[in-house]
Amino acid sequence: MFGLKSRRRNRLRAQAIPAQWSAAIQSNVPYFHLLTPAERVELFGHVQVLLHEKPFEGCGGLVVTDEVRVTIAAQAAILLLGRQTDYYPKLRTILVYPAKYVAEVARPLPGGAVLAGPEARLGEAWYRGAVVLSWDDVLRGAADPSDADNVVFHEFAHQLDSESGANEGAPDLPTREARARWARVFEREFRRLINDLQHARPTLLRPYAASNPAEFFAVATEYFFELPLALRSRHAELYGEMAAYFQQDPARRFLR
Ligand SMILES: [Zn+2]
Incomplete structure (x- = not known):
């Protein structure tokens, strides 16, 4: 099983990234320009795997375009550069709202969990295997690569935190x-x-x-x-x- 998965990922990483994806990353994610050429290649590979494995859902009328998906995936991929990764194994879905995220009453997630009530505000769904983002915040967070304000880094860090089995401010550490x-x-x-x-x-x-x-x-x-x-x-x-x-x-x- 793991062999199949890693072969599939190797194949995805080896594919050439579509030119429009690369263009969207270069214009929406200025952090990309800080990376070395080798890191950029690695990032493109991670984006291919993330887009293949992670479902994105548009909420509140947002239509999920390739630009939306690659802009989010590229930033999530920056957190994975240079190390062995299982691509956010706890992450089941990425929900994207157009602007400020408004809580819905209840929303079923893949796998039977329900995102509900006052807990369903922006950025608080991570412990249920969902990342919730607003597209406005994604773009704003990416626009300045040196202001320590990046909602995608923040929310995907919560996903890394959950890999250790608990959300206690520590990711999965080797020893x-x-x-x-x-x-x-x-x-x-x-x-x-x-x-x-x-x-x-x-x-x-x-x-x-x-x-x-x-x-x-x-x-x-x-x-x-x-x-x-x-x-x-x-x-x-x-x-x-x-x-x-x-x-x-x-x-x-x-x-x-
Ligand atoms: Zn948070």
Whole structure:
């Protein structure tokens, strides 16, 4: 089974990406231009796999076009560069609204889960295997690759978080030592943020990161990719843990 899946993925990754997809990525996702040529090739491969495996659904009247799908998939793919990945295995569906997402009363998801009531607001569906995005926010988040505000990075970080089996602000880490070190560093940084906010001290990470450990990881992911130099200089250990997990060093991209 795994052999079949990996052969299919290899085949998808080897396909040439349609020119319109590449054009949409280059114009909508400026972060793409920070990547090395090898990373760009890898990203195109990941986009092919994600588009093949993940269903996108338009909601609230939004029509899901290839531009919508590749703009989201390309950003989700940036989080996968340079390491072994199973392509967000917990993710069952990506729901896209045109603008500010309005909660629906109840909405069945593939696999029998139901997205319902007050929990169904933007960005809160991740623990049920859905990513909910508004197209406006996707474009706005992508437009500036260095403002640490990227809703796709944020929501897909929640998906990575869930791969460890719980949504506790830690992704799937390879060893017990790595898990212990991550927990130590993240807990200290999380408490430090809360403490700084309580004392009205200026913080690098935006206050939303203090909501809970899962939001801390999701927000830290936005900073790691988009404001890596600041994160590295002010939160070196946090940066180090994330660089080890993602197997990427985004600070280098911003020094080039
Ligand atoms: Zn979140």
